[in-house]
Structures are given as C-alpha cells and as structure tokens.
Amino acid sequence: MAAKRKYRTRVKYHPEAPKRLIRDHARLKSLRAIAAEKHVNVRYVHDLMVHGVVPSNPSIAARLYCKPVPLSKLKDGDGRRRHLRWWRRLTRAQRSDLILVMFHYKEQP
Numbered sequence: 001m002a003a004k005r006k007y008r009t010r011v012k013y014h015p016e017a018p019k020r021l022i023r024d025h026a027r028l029k030s031l032r033a034i035a036a037e038k039h040v041n042v043r044y045v046h047d048l049m050v051h052g053v054v055p056s057n058p059s060i061a062a063r064l065y066c067k068p069v070p071l072s073k074l075k076d077g078d079g080r081r082r083h084l085r086w087w088r089r090l091t092r093a094q095r096s097d098l099i100l101v102m103f104h105y106k107e108q109p
Contacts, residue, residue, distance in 0.1 A: 014052035018065040021049060038063045 011031070013022055024034050031049065035042040040060050047053040048064055055061045058068065087095070 011049060013049055016052035016054075017049045020065040021045075025049065040064065 011025065021034070024037070025031070028034055028037065031045045032042055035045045038045070040055075040063055044055045044060055044064065048055070048066070054066045055064065062068070090098070
C-alpha cells in the first residue's frame, strides 16, 4: 500500500497579521502548533492570521504579538465625565432634592 500523502493548505495571510506570527507559522508549519505553543485557542490564531481580527482579550492579544489597543473613548465622554464629577460633588440631600424637582416625585409621609 502506498504511503498516504499529506496535504497542506496554504494560508493566505491578512496584511494586518503580525510578522512574528507569520515567522512562527513558517517555523512550526501549522496553526495548531502555534496555538499550542502560545497557549491560546486555534480560533484566535486563525482569525488573526486569515481575517486580521485581533482578540479582545488583552493577554491573548499580547501572546499573539498584537500591539496593545487603547480602549475606545465614549463619543461624548468628556461631557459625561464632567457631569459625573458635578453629580458626585453634590451631597446626598442635594441629589435627592434635584431628583424630586426634575421628576416631580412626591415625598411620602
């Protein structure tokens, strides 16, 4: 019986895939071997190399040589932060008075 041929599919790398990860793939020859070496799920490796999707977990992204992604800022983050600072500076009584006035709650006897 003839020996079984091993077929290896060619991975088309995404332009955003880290070069070090591509080098690891050339050295280790499979995505599963990279995943085992980096202690991550194979899906993270595949999504990054083929689709360019960076894992949302920062520790996994760091293992796969991704640059740290800064947390996205809120659309109106500065205004909200100013409002929160103002709200937190108020005393408890001032806050409850504001809520009563703004929402027309009646105090219960």
